[in-house]
Amino acid sequence: MAGVEHRYGPTEVLAGIDLEVAGGETLALVGPSGCGKSTLLELIGGLRPLQAGTIAIGGTTAAAARTAASTWMPQRDLLLPWASAADNAALALRARGGGRAEARRHASRLLEHVGLGGFAAALPHELSGGMRQRVAFARTLLAGTPVLLLDEPFAALDAITRGELQAWLVRTLAEERRTTVLVTHDVEEALYVGDRVALMTRRPARVTALIDVPPAPAGASRAEAISDPAFVAARADALRALEEA
């Protein structure tokens, strides 16, 4: 994307964002609350009309094509209260016209894959916050698009669950090889999940720094990875850069 600007009425939200995400890469966008990260994600997904600049996914700039090539996952799980976990995940297929039984079969298989095998028939209110978020993520994956747009997917969870889900997300994304843009206000989450981290300033937002995340020691757990000296140093750099921004 190049020169992306956005304003809500008189308020300038995004002031010229230039970013590139390689195929299969996870880019984390970090910035203060209200800096327009979420807006940027909706612009990428073609869910909001672009006011200035260009955004392309795989060489195509049309908004409808970007919507078709990406799947958006908002912070709230937005699970349908009357539908089982499998049916909620299956929504991604049924939205594009898939049959109910077929969609449910695919969804159940994917739920097993994300560790919710025993909960395919469970209703959202019977699931914990972390499980619901995993169902929402399964729905996102099942859409089958090459690009995933994750908007603070774990922000509503408690710290322990959030840590567990971050580790789970890293594993799942490593298997899936999708191109992912993750929006978060948590520097640690950005550095742990992302391959690269883009730091954004306050409104009107620009990208102040792009950080290549030091690779975690092979086979390290999340706790080990985030206490690795290189990780700690990168986090300190990032926090300093955000303060200066």
Add this chain to the structure above:
Amino acid sequence: MTAGRRSIAGAWPALLVALALVGLWQLAASSGALADALGLEPFLVPSPAEIGESLWEDRGLLAENAWVTLIEVLLGFAAAVALGIATAVALHLSPLLRRVSYPLVIASQTIPVIVIAPVLVVWFGFGIGPKVAIIALICFFPIAVNTLDGLGTVPAEQRLLMRSLGAGRLRLLTLVEAPTAVPFALSGAKIAAAVAVIGAVFGEWAGATEGLGHLMLIDNAQLEVARLFAAIVWLSAIAIALFACLSLIERRIAWWGEPVKAGERGGER
């Protein structure tokens, strides 16, 4: 199961109050105190026992007329459900249509039924048609408005998500908006069920040869006050039965409406 038992247990106080009121009425009516207080002849003020007697002795006549009224109510109600939901969906899908015709929907409710009923009888005769039309007219509004509101409660974020998942307008409607609106439509239908019998009575008063409303007119003219009250009991029974059926359906197919509204979902955050 537990909900059912709880609702029965919860009904006890209401039942006791109703019984106490009936008991008081019985005392006041059979002692003549009620008639004295109202300045009426005692035979014009029936006691619950006399109404009960009429319910039993005139059971054939009452049941026959109740059957006629029940059919009218069911047909009118069914027509209102079909029209109300179709209107709500049409107005929901087309903002232009909504702007243009929502005032008409509201106007439909301002038509004084008691005035339009005789006109309908003049137009369509003494058959079942005018009664069904009047009941449908009365029931249409709560169903249409509630369904329309329900369709509109899907949050913008949810619509955006469906768009991101590739859903077009129709799939957004069938997969998300329609199920969301079901509890609302049922609420509207419950209100409609309660007023449907009033529509039936108005319709029959305007011109009929049978039905509970028709029977009431005759009873009134013949000063058969106990049977008049007995007809009201039947009429209430029809409304309550229809209401109870809808509550049952609500509990079976729209069970999520309540827990979500009660904040089970909101409580997590």
